[in-house]
Amino acid sequence: METISLKEQYLAFKAENPKKRIRDIAAALNVSEAELLMTSLGENVIILENTFDALLKEITGLGYVMALTRNEYCVHERKGIYENVSFSPHAGLVLGPDIDLRLFMSQWKLGFAVEDNNLKSFQFFDGNGVAIHKIYLTDKSNVENYHELVARFRKADQQAVVLFPTEPAAKPALPDEEIDVAAFQEAWTGLQDTHEFFGLLKRFNLNRTQALRLAPAGFAKQINTDDFKGVVQHCAEQQVPIMVFVGNHGCIQIHTGTVTRIVEMDTWFNVLDPEFNLHLRMDAVAAVWHVVKPSADGDVNSIELFDNEGEMIVQLFGKRKPGLPELKEWREILANMS
Numbered sequence: 001m002e003t004i005s006l007k008e009q010y011l012a013f014k015a016e017n018p019k020k021r022i023r024d025i026a027a028a029l030n031v032s033e034a035e036l037l038m039t040s041l042g043e044n045v046i047i048l049e050n051t052f053d054a055l056l057k058e059i060t061g062l063g064y065v066m067a068l069t070r071n072e073y074c075v076h077e078r079k080g081i082y083e084n085v086s087f088s089p090h091a092g093l094v095l096g097p098d099i100d101l102r103l104f105m106s107q108w109k110l111g112f113a114v115e116d117n118n119l120k121s122f123q124f125f126d127g128n129g130v131a132i133h134k135i136y137l138t139d140k141s142n143v144e145n146y147h148e149l150v151a152r153f154r155k156a157d158q159q160a161v162v163l164f165p166t167e168p169a170a171k172p173a174l175p176d177e178e179i180d181v182a183a184f185q186e187a188w189t190g191l192q193d194t195h196e197f198f199g200l201l202k203r204f205n206l207n208r209t210q211a212l213r214l215a216p217a218g219f220a221k222q223i224n225t226d227d228f229k230g231v232v233q234h235c236a237e238q239q240v241p242i243m244v245f246v247g248n249h250g251c252i253q254i255h256t257g258t259v260t261r262i263v264e265m266d267t268w269f270n271v272l273d274p275e276f277n278l279h280l281r282m283d284a285v286a287a288v289w290h291v292v293k294p295s296a297d298g299d300v301n302s303i304e305l306f307d308n309e310g311e312m313i314v315q316l317f318g319k320r321k322p323g324l325p326e327l328k329e330w331r332e333i334l335a336n337m338s
Contacts, residue, residue, distance in 0.1 A: 006031065007039035023131070032129025034110050038160040047155040048111035052124060053087045055111070055153050056094070056103070059122075060085065062149075064140040067099050069133050069246055069253035073284035073307060074314045076246035076253045077277040079138065098275065100254040101133075107250035108132055110161060113150040120146055124250075128165045132250035173207045176214065180204065185216035191294045193322075209310040212289050219292045227337045228288050228303055229269060231316070234336075236262050240329045241319035244271075244278060247312070256319055280305075280314060290334060298325045301334050 004012075006029070013025050026033045037045050048055065059065070059082040066079045080098020087093075092103030110125040120137040137146055184204045191197065201211055212220040235242050236259050244255040255276045263270045271278040286308040293300045303316040318330025 005039075006035065010036050010039055026129075032125075032163060032165075033131055034112075034125040034129030035160075035163065037112055037114065037123070041158055041160060044115045046113040046150060047158055047161070048113060048122070048150075048153045049155045050109070050111065051153065052108050052111055053092060053105060055122070055149065056082070056092065057085050058149055058152075059135060061142060061145040062135070062137065063142045063145075064138055065099075066136040066138055067101065067133070067253060068136065069101070069248065069251045070131065071246065071248045071311070071313060073281040074246050075277070075279040076244065076255065076314075077279075078253060078255050079275045082135075097256075100256060102247070102252040102254075103133075104250050111153075113146075113154070122149075126250055127163065129163050130248075132248060133253075173210050174205050176210070179206065179210075179214060181214050184211075184214060188216050188219060189294060192296045194293045194295055194300050197293055207310055208304075208312065209287065209289075209306055212291060212304075215291075221290045223288050223290050223303075223337060225282055225285055225288055227290075228285075228305065228316075229264075230337060231303055231333055232259065232269075232271070233262055234333045235330075236260055238329060238333070240327065240333060242330070243317040243319055244276075245315040245317075246278070278314075284308075285313060290337070297323060300326055301331060303334075 009029055010025065013029065014020070017025070022036055023033050026036050029036070041047065062082070064079065064081055066077055068075065068077050070076065078099060081096055082094050082099050083096030085092070085094050087105070092101070092105055094101035094103070107126045108124050109127040110129065112123045114121045114123055120143065122135045123131060124133045125131055137143065184200075184206070187200055187203070191200065201208060206214070234240070239258045241256065241258050246253055257276065259271045259273060259276065261272045263272050267281055267283040269280045269282050284307050285305050287306045289304045289306070291302045291304055293302070300317065300320065305313040305315070307313055318327040320326050
């Protein structure tokens, strides 16, 4: 019996489902997105050298592009220019007014230059072939610079890479009765910076949703999806600037600014603005929390959405910078939630 190659399966599936995205086709064929891309090596896909930090430092030359970061249930797309790109042993940073990223490069294992229907992009994946971050050219981008970068960072060996999928080591949460809840709550109320919260979780060996359940009184409240939608809608109507965080284990992408056009389609809640798009699967949201974290500049309020596994899907704050108190308008919107 003749074996049908993955490439043949991919092409046949695309022919029958022309509107399906590659991520969905990969799931249907029980392979990774990176494996499907590698079926087009030598045609419209090129493997890049694993010197992604050096490449990212050159992305500014592309000019105006679209940055895309997603997790299982939310897609975050932001247009702008990559600026102020830097790397430390702990993380990479892109700190432009439009493109704002936190990069965890140990997870970045594969990179490709892809041209699909005249759409040019750089795409980066983890060791399982799951997408971490993508950079798409726009009609304002420097195409000549793109081709120069592809030539410079092209890997000499263009043979498909064999993936060795690994399961992330899930850290089981301690039972509540083994947590020093009083000490944890005291440490929470003593926070001086929202960035200290991750260290707080590690110190007390808590996962995030467990921490919210055990939070000091008045610092974490479970709300519903309609509350979340209402907050975003009010921010849009009043043009209150917010910060929208979406991430995965290799990249966190942040939009800071207003949102305007809110569109719900089937199970998707969307922001469809010229510079910023968000696509959120509401049927995957298992819990929504209103969280308060103390800081040297006063309390900071966030809305945090989680899936069934307790993984963060998306996080919202009012626009703020260190040294400045939280926006009064953001607090008022949260105070008026149903």
